[in-house]
Amino acid sequence: MALVFTALADSSGALFLAAAAQAQQSGQSFWKQLSVHQCLMLGLISVGLYGFGMSLNDIIDHRRDRQISPTRPLPSGRIGLKTAHVVCALLILMALFGGEMYSHLPLNTSASLILVVFTAALITFYDFAAKYLVAPGLLLLGVIRFFHASIAAPGLPVIWHPLLLLNHVTIISTLAYHWEHKRPALRPVHWWSVFLGLIWINLGAVAVVWWRRHDRDPTAPLEEILTLSPRVLVPVAAAMVFVLLAVWIRRRSPSSREAGQTLTLAGLLWLIVYDAAFVAALARPAAGLALLALLPVAYVSVLIMRGWSRVVLLSQRPTFKRVEV
Numbered sequence: 001m002a003l004v005f006t007a008l009a010d011s012s013g014a015l016f017l018a019a020a021a022q023a024q025q026s027g028q029s030f031w032k033q034l035s036v037h038q039c040l041m042l043g044l045i046s047v048g049l050y051g052f053g054m055s056l057n058d059i060i061d062h063r064r065d066r067q068i069s070p071t072r073p074l075p076s077g078r079i080g081l082k083t084a085h086v087v088c089a090l091l092i093l094m095a096l097f098g099g100e101m102y103s104h105l106p107l108n109t110s111a112s113l114i115l116v117v118f119t120a121a122l123i124t125f126y127d128f129a130a131k132y133l134v135a136p137g138l139l140l141l142g143v144i145r146f147f148h149a150s151i152a153a154p155g156l157p158v159i160w161h162p163l164l165l166l167n168h169v170t171i172i173s174t175l176a177y178h179w180e181h182k183r184p185a186l187r188p189v190h191w192w193s194v195f196l197g198l199i200w201i202n203l204g205a206v207a208v209v210w211w212r213r214h215d216r217d218p219t220a221p222l223e224e225i226l227t228l229s230p231r232v233l234v235p236v237a238a239a240m241v242f243v244l245l246a247v248w249i250r251r252r253s254p255s256s257r258e259a260g261q262t263l264t265l266a267g268l269l270w271l272i273v274y275d276a277a278f279v280a281a282l283a284r285p286a287a288g289l290a291l292l293a294l295l296p297v298a299y300v301s302v303l304i305m306r307g308w309s310r311v312v313l314l315s316q317r318p319t320f321k322r323v324e325v
Contacts, residue, residue: 002301007046013275018153020283041102048095053123055088111154135193142170172267179260234281
């Protein structure tokens with residue numbers, strides 16, 4: 001749950017990009033396009049959806065976790081199953097409430113609430129079925145990030161921001177799955193399904209944005225419709241840096257499994273870098289730096305929660321098994 005800061009950064013980045021576009025059109029100040037109420041409601045949406053996905057996944061897997069991860073909160077009994085259902089329900093209600101309130105604020109329409117419901121449906125489908133389907137599940141992880149980032153500004157012209165998040169999450173999830181030797185193992189058909197799926201999703205998203213903007217203004221140039229400018233190279237550079245980081249992780253890790261786990265954590269935290277890069281390049285550098293400040297906060301939160309989990313494990317009653325000699 002400490003990685004909820006990555007979701008907050010994604011949605012905040014989209015909001016800042018939308019505010020910059022609105023400020024350019026109206027000629028007003030960038031900061032005047034934002035409000036505390038906006039940020040608060042967006043925070044409720046992100047925390048609610050992220051927590052809903054995490055808690056629902058634990059509820060669904062609690063029987064299996066009794067065998068492979070008995071120290072987790074549900075199988076260990078630290079949290080009751082009924083309590084988990086209540087928490088899960090409250091989290092999705094919080095996201096829906098935030099979506100309803102956010103859809104009535106400036107810069108937004110009812111499409112924001114629709115996207116909240118749709119994203120929640122995708123999360124539910126992933127937890128119940130898609131995660132067992134290998135390639136569709138890996139693709140869906142990226143698609144969920146795409147639509148979550150789109151909630152803040154459904155009409156956002158900068159399609160490259162949610163698309164980069166989609167591609168990044170899908171690729172690191174696929175590599176981590178392979179490096180951690182998860183089952184069923186990735187076969188060539190899975191690799192090709194993920195690769196071709198990403199191509200079709202990217203082409204489809206770009207085509208939809210071009211069609212919507214071109215239909216409203218047939219005279220608008222392609223550069224304006226798709227926001228093609230040299231400033232987009234800033235997040236591209238961030239992606240290239242992460243490629244080098246991934247190579248370093250693989251070479252320095254003592255095992256392939258540990259490399260996959262480290263790649264997953266680093267890859268999710270790197271989403272904040274992408275958000276900050278887009279906002280600094282296309283909106284305001286100060287807003288980009290504010291988003292980048294979430295990176296150490298998220299990392300420290302991960303360390304704190306891992307440390308706390310170790311303390312909790314020490315407080316639990318040890319289990320013993322009879323060994324036949």
